[in-house]
Amino acid sequence: MGYQIILPSYIYGGVGCVEKVKEILDREGVKKSLVFTDKGIRQSGLLDLLLVQLDEVQVEYEIFDDLTAEPAYQDINELMEKVKCSSGDLIIAIGGGSVMDAAKLCCVLKDADYTVKDLLDDPSKARKQMKTVMIPTTCGTGSEATCNAIVAIPEEQSKKGIVSEAMIPDYVILDAQMIANLPKHIVASTGVDALAHAVECFTSKKATPFSDTYAMASAKLIFKNIREAYNHPDNMQAKSDMMLGAFYGGVAITGSGTTAVHALSYPLGGKYHIAHGVSNAILFAHVIEFNRDACEERLQLLCDAIAPELSGMSKYEKSQYVIDQIADIVKVTEIPADLKEFGVKREDLDFLVEAGSQQQRLLVNNRKNLNREDIRSIYEKVLK
Numbered sequence: 001m002g003y004q005i006i007l008p009s010y011i012y013g014g015v016g017c018v019e020k021v022k023e024i025l026d027r028e029g030v031k032k033s034l035v036f037t038d039k040g041i042r043q044s045g046l047l048d049l050l051l052v053q054l055d056e057v058q059v060e061y062e063i064f065d066d067l068t069a070e071p072a073y074q075d076i077n078e079l080m081e082k083v084k085c086s087s088g089d090l091i092i093a094i095g096g097g098s099v100m101d102a103a104k105l106c107c108v109l110k111d112a113d114y115t116v117k118d119l120l121d122d123p124s125k126a127r128k129q130m131k132t133v134m135i136p137t138t139c140g141t142g143s144e145a146t147c148n149a150i151v152a153i154p155e156e157q158s159k160k161g162i163v164s165e166a167m168i169p170d171y172v173i174l175d176a177q178m179i180a181n182l183p184k185h186i187v188a189s190t191g192v193d194a195l196a197h198a199v200e201c202f203t204s205k206k207a208t209p210f211s212d213t214y215a216m217a218s219a220k221l222i223f224k225n226i227r228e229a230y231n232h233p234d235n236m237q238a239k240s241d242m243m244l245g246a247f248y249g250g251v252a253i254t255g256s257g258t259t260a261v262h263a264l265s266y267p268l269g270g271k272y273h274i275a276h277g278v279s280n281a282i283l284f285a286h287v288i289e290f291n292r293d294a295c296e297e298r299l300q301l302l303c304d305a306i307a308p309e310l311s312g313m314s315k316y317e318k319s320q321y322v323i324d325q326i327a328d329i330v331k332v333t334e335i336p337a338d339l340k341e342f343g344v345k346r347e348d349l350d351f352l353v354e355a356g357s358q359q360q361r362l363l364v365n366n367r368k369n370l371n372r373e374d375i376r377s378i379y380e381k382v383l384k
């Protein structure tokens with residue numbers, strides 16, 4: 001059968017490495033860049049860290065900061081209407097997954113004869129029109145490493161991923177300065193999202209030796225650092241490790257694929273607008289618990305890597321340890337444990353079961369098949 005992985009071409013890491021953007025602009029002969037960001041990034045002063053570099057090398061830029069968090073495909077259409085009138089040689093995205101996904105879509109939509117709706121129906125139409133630089137500011141979706149862009153589909157009250165190799169970023173800048181002052185609740189939600197990428201990809205049916213290497217590296221970094229990054233925001237070593245862990249998680253996605261946590265999370269984002277990382281966090285331990293018998297070996301390997309001192313425990317105990325760690329991280333980072341406070345009610349169960357079971361792109365990666373009753377029982381656990 002064989003297997004493959006696809007990686008961005010140039011990846012820079014280390015505090016302060018945003019200055020590498022100057023090398024990139026020079027290498028690509030850029031005269032003008034299109035900069036994608038959002039109002040939150042602008043207000044936090046992070047955009048200035050980039051603009052100062054562009055000014056130094058006198059590269060022109062045009063800023064698109066009207067991007068909505070967790071965009072719907074209609075928002076991407078509106079954005080493309082604005083971008084259509086502009087020209088540039090390179091796209092630079094500075095922001096979280098929402099900004100990066102929008103920029104990745106723009107890199108295949110700009111001047112193309114297909115729309116984002118066409119790509120939802122047939123992602124193989126996508127062709128790269130412009131190169132991209134990704135500067136993540138959360139820790140995180142791993143979007144800087146993936147071929148995926150996720151959009152909400154309001155009429156279906158759900159979200160969907162568009163996956164195309166054409167969207168693989170060309171350059172990635174992992175500068176932990178970008179998350180130095182990230183609000184704690186976003187460290188929590190995006191950090192748990194990254195951990196879900198690692199654990200789901202490692203336990204996915206699609207796991208390969210390539211994806212395992214990155215998923216394992218990601219899991220080790222995040223299990224070790226997420227509590228510290230949350231509790232002690234000034235610990236830049238923990239923040240740098242979180243940023244790396246999130247990136248490795250994204251690479252793992254391109255080689256493997258997420259599973260039922262992400263699948264069942266999409267309707268929660270699509271209908272109730274629960275932040276992506278939060279909806280994953282609420283479901284995470286319950287789904288891994290459901291999968292445990294099919295994934296015991298894999299969970300044991302994770303336990304051996306994150307807690308080698310527990311080598312004497314049984315396979316079952318080790319798998320339980322990993323599940324307990326996940327639940328503990330969600331608790332320590334003060335993410336709600338259930339859907340109560342998001343206005344989701346037991347009457348919504350039928351909708352959730354229907355919408356969750358539609359997410360076949362990811363459900364097929366789950367080592368254990370989930371029928372509607374299984375899906376219902378998982379949602380019931382988080383609907384107190």
Ligand SMILES: NC(=O)c1ccc[n+]([C@@H]2O[C@H](COP(=O)([O-])OP(=O)(O)OC[C@H]3O[C@@H](n4cnc5c(N)ncnc54)[C@H](O)[C@@H]3O)[C@@H](O)[C@H]2O)c1
Nearest residue numbers: 040041044069070096097098137138141143146148150276
């Ligand atoms: N493409 C992929 O592979 C992939 C993977 C997972 C998730 N996603 C998608 O990514 C989106 C979520 O992205 P996200 O969780 O990174 O959050 P986000 O991009 O939606 O940002 C959330 C909020 O945080 C603010 N913010 C971001 N960085 C900040 C900083 N450093 N300081 C202050 N405020 C900051 C933003 O302004 C925004 O208001 C969802 O749409 C999800 O579906 C994509």
Ligand SMILES: [Zn+2]
Nearest residue numbers: 141193262276
């Ligand atoms: Zn995710």
